[in-house]
Amino acid sequence: MSTIASSPSGVRPRKQGPLVRFLRRDGAGYMFLLPWFIGFFGLTAGPALASLYLSFTSFDLLTDPRWVGAANYVRIATADPKFAASMRVTFFFVLFSVPLKLAFALLVALALNRGMRGLPWYRAIFYLPSLLGTSVAIAVLWRQLFAGNGLVNTFLANFGIEGPSWISNPNYSLSTLVILSVWQFGSPMIIFLAGLRQIPQDMYEAASLDGASKSRQFWKITLPLLTPVVFFNVVVQTIEAFKAFTPAFIISGGTGGPINSTLFYTLYLYQEAFGFFRMGYASALAWILLVIIALFTAFSFLTARYWVHYDD
Amino acid sequence: MSTPITLSQVYKRYGSVEVIHGIDLEIEPGEFTVFVGPSGCGKSTLLRMIAGLEPISGGKLLIDGEVMNEVPAAERGIAMVFQSYALYPHMSVYQNLAFGLETAKLPKAVIKEKVQRAAEILQIEPLLGRKPKQLSGGQRQRVAIGRAITREPRIFLFDEPLSNLDAELRVQMRVEIAKLHRDLGNTMIYVTHDQVEAMTMADKIVVLRLGHVEQIGAPLELYNRPANRFVAGFIGSPKMNFIKAAISSAGGGQIVLDVAGQTLALPRTLAKGAPGDAVEFGIRPEHLSIEDGPGKVPLAEVSIDLVENLGGQTLLYTRVPDGQPLTIVLDGQHDLGPGSRITARFDPARCHVFDREGAVI
Numbered sequence: 001m002s003t004i005a006s007s008p009s010g011v012r013p014r015k016q017g018p019l020v021r022f023l024r025r026d027g028a029g030y031m032f033l034l035p036w037f038i039g040f041f042g043l044t045a046g047p048a049l050a051s052l053y054l055s056f057t058s059f060d061l062l063t064d065p066r067w068v069g070a071a072n073y074v075r076i077a078t079a080d081p082k083f084a085a086s087m088r089v090t091f092f093f094v095l096f097s098v099p100l101k102l103a104f105a106l107l108v109a110l111a112l113n114r115g116m117r118g119l120p121w122y123r124a125i126f127y128l129p130s131l132l133g134t135s136v137a138i139a140v141l142w143r144q145l146f147a148g149n150g151l152v153n154t155f156l157a158n159f160g161i162e163g164p165s166w167i168s169n170p171n172y173s174l175s176t177l178v179i180l181s182v183w184q185f186g187s188p189m190i191i192f193l194a195g196l197r198q199i200p201q202d203m204y205e206a207a208s209l210d211g212a213s214k215s216r217q218f219w220k221i222t223l224p225l226l227t228p229v230v231f232f233n234v235v236v237q238t239i240e241a242f243k244a245f246t247p248a249f250i251i252s253g254g255t256g257g258p259i260n261s262t263l264f265y266t267l268y269l270y271q272e273a274f275g276f277f278r279m280g281y282a283s284a285l286a287w288i289l290l291v292i293i294a295l296f297t298a299f300s301f302l303t304a305r306y307w308v309h310y311d312d
Numbered sequence: 313m314s315t316p317i318t319l320s321q322v323y324k325r326y327g328s329v330e331v332i333h334g335i336d337l338e339i340e341p342g343e344f345t346v347f348v349g350p351s352g353c354g355k356s357t358l359l360r361m362i363a364g365l366e367p368i369s370g371g372k373l374l375i376d377g378e379v380m381n382e383v384p385a386a387e388r389g390i391a392m393v394f395q396s397y398a399l400y401p402h403m404s405v406y407q408n409l410a411f412g413l414e415t416a417k418l419p420k421a422v423i424k425e426k427v428q429r430a431a432e433i434l435q436i437e438p439l440l441g442r443k444p445k446q447l448s449g450g451q452r453q454r455v456a457i458g459r460a461i462t463r464e465p466r467i468f469l470f471d472e473p474l475s476n477l478d479a480e481l482r483v484q485m486r487v488e489i490a491k492l493h494r495d496l497g498n499t500m501i502y503v504t505h506d507q508v509e510a511m512t513m514a515d516k517i518v519v520l521r522l523g524h525v526e527q528i529g530a531p532l533e534l535y536n537r538p539a540n541r542f543v544a545g546f547i548g549s550p551k552m553n554f555i556k557a558a559i560s561s562a563g564g565g566q567i568v569l570d571v572a573g574q575t576l577a578l579p580r581t582l583a584k585g586a587p588g589d590a591v592e593f594g595i596r597p598e599h600l601s602i603e604d605g606p607g608k609v610p611l612a613e614v615s616i617d618l619v620e621n622l623g624g625q626t627l628l629y630t631r632v633p634d635g636q637p638l639t640i641v642l643d644g645q646h647d648l649g650p651g652s653r654i655t656a657r658f659d660p661a662r663c664h665v666f667d668r669e670g671a672v673i
Contacts, residue, residue: 202398205365210412210463211386220411224402309402311445 055283065280072284083285085260086268092174093264094241097181102233105185109192110222123190130186139180139250143167146176167251170261177262180247188233195229196222227308235300242293245270265289314342315376315389315466315499317362323370324357324523331357332523334371339501339516344493347503348510348546349520355503356471358520362501363392363469375467391460392469395476397452399444405455406440412463430461433492450481457492470502474509486512507547511535519543541592541670550597550627552664553638557593559585567665567673569593572612572632578660585667594664597627597641601657608657614638616652621645630656 016024055072057065076083112122129138145151148165156163166176199222207217223230245266248256256263256271269289273282317339324332332354339345347355360366362373364385373380380388391412399408409430413423431437434454444452453473460468470489474482490513493500504510510517511531519526519534519542527539531547538544544552560568560575562582569576571593585591601608614630617637628640628648640656648654665673 200396200398202394202396203400205385206392206394206398206459207411207415208365209363209385209390209392210415212411212415216415221400224400227402311401 051283051286054280055287057280059279059283060277061279062277068280072281073288075281076284076288082260082263082268086256086263086265089174089256089261089263090242090244090265093178093181093244094238096175097178097244098234098237098241100178101182101185101237102188102230104182105187105189105233106192106226106230108185109189109196110218112189112193113196123193126189127186130184136246136250139247142176142180142247143251168258170258173252173258173261177244177247177251181241181244188237191229191233192226195226199225224309225311228310231300231304231308235297238296238300239293242289242296314497316341316374317467317499317501318374319358319362319371320374321371322358322361322368322373324354324361324366325369330369330523332361332369335523335525337518337525337528339499342497342499344490344500344502344513344515345518346510346514346516347501347518347520348505348507349526350505350546352522353520354523355505355518355520359392359469359471359501359503362467363390364388365392389466390469391463391465391467392471393453393456393460393473395472397444397456397476399452399455399459401444403443404440405436405442405444405447405458408444408455409440409458409462412459426462426464427458430458433461433495434458434488449477450485453477453481453485454488457489461492461496466498468496468498468500470500472503472505474504475506482509489513508549511547517547519546538664538672540672541594541666544594544664544666544672548596550639550641552594552596553600554666555593555595555632555636555638557591557665559587559589559591561587569665572634572636574610574612576609576611576660578663578665580665580673583673584671585673590668591673592666594666595658595662597639599658599662600638600640602628602640602642602646602654604657607659607661609660611656611658612638613653614640614656616648616650616654618650619646619648628654630654632656 054065056067056069058068058071059065108126112119112126116122143150146166147153148168150166152166153163164172166172203221203225204217207221212220243266244264248262248264248267249270252258252262252267254267254271254275256267265285266289269282269285272278272285317337319335319337321334321336322332323330323334335358347358349355357366361368364380364383368381375388375390400411403411406427409427410423413426418426427440428437431440434457436451436454436458439447439451439455444455447455453476456473473489474485477485486509489502493513502509502513514531516528517531517534518528521542527534527543529537534543534547538547541554545554555571557569557571559582560570562568565579565581567578567580567582569578569591576593595611600611612632614632616628616630618629620627620629623645624643626642626644626646626648628642630638630640632638638656667673
């Protein structure tokens with residue numbers, strides 16, 4: 001004989017639908033995730049996809065976007081001398097600022113990795129420029145330092161050297177921005193320092209028993225074992241360098257001058273978008289930058305197997 | 313190549329903290345010396361001082377008669393095998409073995425020959441092209457030893473080289489290192505906290521505690537005639553039984569002790585102490601038996617708490633009448649169970665007596 005269970009009142013409980021079950025089980029979790037979802041779709045993924053659409057339109061913010069097909073991309077590739085100029089400036093900046101910054105960061109990290117007293121203080125002091133470096137205030141300060149009558153030239157005058165106008169001379173302006181970038185070495189330095197701390201001390205002891213000099217230890221042990229960290233820093237810093245905007249904007253007053261010598265790619269993009277209100281064209285420029293960064297990152301990952309040494 | 317080593321009043325201080333307290337030691341040419349002791353006793357520090365990886369704060373280190381205190385590690389003619397192996401993970405086994413030789417700028421052909429020879433000795437030729445991460449623990453250990461061999465040093469130092477291996481591999485590598493010593497004949501110093509390694513490998517054992525040398529001697533000398541309670545307890549497994557006792561009387565070439573309510577006459581003279589003094593009676597578990605025999609005297613009637621049958625041996629964990637623990641190791645298999653009462657017997661010639669400070673009487 002079989003029996004049917006029933007509630008005390010004799011009414012059978014109503015069967016719950018899958019949506020109700022899902023909300024009861026996971027609803028609270030998704031509510032906590034909601035702010036992130038709103039931010040991601042509303043402020044990142046949404047605008048990114050919109051800009052992809054806009055890159056195929058002519059759009060001035062005042063009238064509706066007008067579909068132009070690949071015209072923006074064709075013009076960029078064939079009839080835009082400022083695009084070529086901004087690419088030259090940006091690639092020069094990436095090519096020089098990234099290796100110099102990383103070399104300097106590694107040098108300071110090696111110096112700080114010698115078990116000195118007050119290390120946390122030095123770390124904080126050296127990291128400070130990275131916190132302030134991309135701010136408007138520092139760029140303004142940098143402009144004052146490197147102006148024709150700025151502190152740098154005043155200092156050089158003490159030695160009878162007449163310094164150029166670092167910012168307004170097209171021969172020096174971009175180099176000045178490279179130096180400003182190198183000065184912001186704190187972030188890769190901290191990462192290098194963490195990487196150096198991971199290298200077991202007994203590797204160096206074994207090498208010193210083998211008679212390896214400090215220089216040989218650096219080239220044969222430190223650097224190879226640090227390559228995962230070097231790889232990370234190269235990728236991150238290169239992306240940052242491609243995206244550099246604030247220093248060039250402040251120092252050149254938003255013009256990219258003199259003679260387009262500080263016309264960073266992002267600055268040119270900004271001029272097109274918010275100077276000339278060519279949003280469609282600026283969107284196409286943004287997507288080209290995205291592709292360049294993606295290609296570089298892919299290249300880095302593809303070559304990593306030949307020069308990055310992972311322990312496991 | 314066999315080289316003598318002399319330590320004369322060697323000290324190590326970190327600031328105001330002294331960790332090695334004036335050690336004197338003579339290591340004969342070609343001798344296999346083992347530094348043994350519990351964690352923190354200073355055995356690794358002492359080894360690193362000999363290697364040149366730690367500065368010597370005081371005293372003299374002589375290698376082959378030359379003072380080495382200020383000589384850089386690379387110029388001491390020493391090779392060291394580290395506990396962690398310290399293999400360069402980005403280099404192949406061949407490159408690891410060749411690193412020291414390349415540093416010395418030897419011709420490539422000579423390097424190849426030396427690497428091949430070391431690889432042959434350790435039977436790692438098929439592994440030469442592999443990276444350390446592709447090797448097992450035992451293979452890494454061989455490569456670490458191979459790296460030491462290629463340099464053809466005067467002295468080999470081993471810093472707990474087997475502690476990362478499993479029990480079976482430890483035994484195997486122990487034998488191989490002993491064979492290596494026999495074949496090469498170099499002076500070797502080996503640090504371990506494992507007294508079985510020390511007993512099986514050493515020509516000479518140096519027992520250390522808290523930066524002091526407790527005793528130096530051949531393995532069986534330490535086993536049979538420990539200088540104090542610490543050495544007696546450290547050497548031997550299972551460790552020696554210590555039972556609280558008191559000197560009842562002494563004279564005529566014998567000492568009478570009150571041990572666990574029993575009066576025992578031991579054939580030895582009382583060098584120090586007097587009747588009435590509290591002492592400890594020490595007897596190794598394997599020197600106890602439950603059967604009567606020539607020279608055996610009863611120690612106490614004990615009750616069995618636990619029996620461990622190992623097949624070839626039976627371990628009895630028992631208690632003497634006043635509750636103090638007593639471990640007995642018997643050869644073969646015995647049908648005994650917890651709760652049984654048996655009479656533990658011993659040979660008075662094989663027991664030890666320690667005074668209150670732990671010194672042997």
